Amino acid sequence: MHGLMVHHVSLVVTDLERSIGFYQRAFGLRRLNRPPFKTPGAWLESGALQIHLVENRDGSFRPHATVDNNDWHFAFRTDQFDAMLDHLFAIGFREDAGAEDPDRILVLRQGLAGFPQLYIRDPDNNIIEINGAPAEQPPLWPAVAAD
Incomplete structure (x- = not known):
């Protein structure tokens, strides 16, 4: 599709602050403003792409x-x-x-x-x-x- 590009990748995390620290320490990503959604999370900048961390204490499907x-x-x-x-x-x-x-x-x-x-x-x-x-x-x- 013309003009189509990836905007962000969303990841489920169990401990938001731990994950923010990991992505900032490992990759130097800058935290962006995020709307006040009901679910805790953070948006991080990586060039033109964003990494969206979404907290779910139960984790994801990946065992x-x-x-x-x-x-x-x-x-x-x-x-x-x-x-x-x-x-x-x-x-x-x-x-x-x-x-x-x-x-x-x-x-x-x-x-x-x-x-x-x-x-x-x-x-x-x-x-x-x-x-x-x-x-x-x-x-x-x-x-x-x-x-």
């Missing part, structure tokens, strides 16, 4: 406490992949952490996507990808024809 790049996730893109990786190592993420360790980071320096990728999870098990995709990237694979 697995592992980093799995084949599970639901959203992705940040950066021109400074190595610097971002160094930052995440500096705040405690580790490639050698166990599968269920909250500080586990999965790094794919080369893969089918054609650019480096890493995966972590937030305190509520939401999977986050950070990649070094080019800002303007031609498709790697042919488009699928519409039926």
Whole structure:
């Protein structure tokens, strides 16, 4: 559709302040004003995209406490992949952490996507990808024809 673009990603979190702290510490996101909805939450700015945190003390549907790049996730893109990786190592993420360790980071320096990728999870098990995709990237694979 002409002019269509992603505006925000909404994530369920169980502890709003803990999650705000995580996203600010890990990614330097700035908090935005949010309307006074009935459900507690926060809006965070990430360039032209927003991350909306919505508090639900019961959590989300995702029971697995592992980093799995084949599970639901959203992705940040950066021109400074190595610097971002160094930052995440500096705040405690580790490639050698166990599968269920909250500080586990999965790094794919080369893969089918054609650019480096890493995966972590937030305190509520939401999977986050950070990649070094080019800002303007031609498709790697042919488009699928519409039926």
